Amino acid sequence: MYDILIVGGGTAGLTAAIYARRAGKTVLALEGTAFGGQIASSPLVENYPALPAVSGLDYTNALLGQAKALGAKVKFGRVTAAEQTGEGFKLTAGKREYEGKALILATGASHRRLGLPNEEALTGRGVSYCATCDGAFFKDKDTAVVGGGDSALQSAIFLSNICRRVTLIHRRDTFRAQDAYVKAVGERENVELALNSQVTALHGESALTGVSVTGRDGSVRELAVAGLFVEVGQIPDNGPFAALAELDEGGYFRAGEDCLTRTPGVFAAGDCRSKTLRQLTTAAADGSVAATAACAWLDGTAQEK
Known part of the structure; x- marks a missing residue:
């Protein structure tokens, strides 16, 4: 019986x-794929405070090492079931079961891919899923953004301040984004729209050199770009915990900045939580808030919401 069970070994989970x-609680963090989350595969992280140039792997290893040095137990195991018990909570991962008095859900979210050949190989080498993270690498270069929602248009606006030219590619003829973002994109002279179009091929071996854009009419256009930012949504993996924490329409946990869910003793932290900004800094903030709240709940000092 651990004091706190943590599902997820990314920035939020390991910070928690x-x-x-440090608060003296026994902790077990379970991770189903790789500790560190998506950032582990990033070749360079430049926007984390006090770490202006570090590889994602080095950042991950340092974070994991710090948690282990403090005595946190970490195990590989994909959690497939979670339930509330008389003494707390029970998680099932493979053939193993783990029990804890409090539960922090830091399951993260994965970026939806385009599903194109060479996409995985070019990720971090021109293909990106975060303009805020990687946009600075493409200063004064030509780039493209794929998507039609708020995130896609926000990325196009952000990149227009950095890049020479941005092509916004969307499979429909209208955007799903807020009117304010649509208007702002229309006012940017270096943003070009490619509507009723999809990216159908990625070019380049060691780095992205261009993309093929196919229109609804079957016409194909070759676009020379150094960076492609994919903003077609994220996929949270929160289904196994729906009985403990309410999900919003996108499948994210409904929890505010206090990280509290509808179930006493269950907290949500990081990219899996319904929020407006998903970055390493916000994940770390969530992890610290969720852990502090969990400790207060265990100690009986938590204030009523």
């Missing part, structure tokens, strides 16, 4: 483990 251990 660090804070919980």
Whole structure:
């Protein structure tokens, strides 16, 4: 029986483990794929405070090492079921079961891919899923953004301040984004729209050199770009926990900045939580808030919401 069970070994989960251990709680963090989350595969992280140039892998290893050095237990295991018990909560991962008095859900979210050949190989080498993270690498270069929602248009606006030219590619003829974003994109002289179009091929070996854009009429246009930012949504993996924490229409946990869910003793942190900005800094903030709240709940000092 652990004091706190943590599902997820990314920035939010490992930060929560660090804070919980410093508060003297026993902690187990379970991770189903790779500790560190998506950032582990990033060749360079430049927007984390006090770490202006670090590889995603080095950042991940340092974070994991810090949690383990403080005494947090970490195990590989994909959690497939979670339930509330008389003493707390029970998680099922493979053939193993783990019990804890409090539960922090830091399951993260994965970026929806385009599903194109060479996409995985070019990720981090021109193909990106975060303009805020990687846009600075493409200063004064030509780039493209794929998508038609708020995130896609926000990325196009952000990149227009950095890049020489931005092509916004959307499979429909109208955007799903807020009118304010649509208007702002229309006012940017270096943003070109490619509507009723889809990216159908990625070019380049060691780095992205261009993309093929196919229109609804079957016409194909070759676009020379150094960067392609894919903003076609994210996929949270929160289904196994729906009985404990309410999900919004996108499948994210409904929890505010206090990280509290509808179930006492269950907290949500990081990209899996319904929020407006998903970055390493916000994940770390969530992890610290969730762990502090969990400790207060265990100690009986939590204030009523």
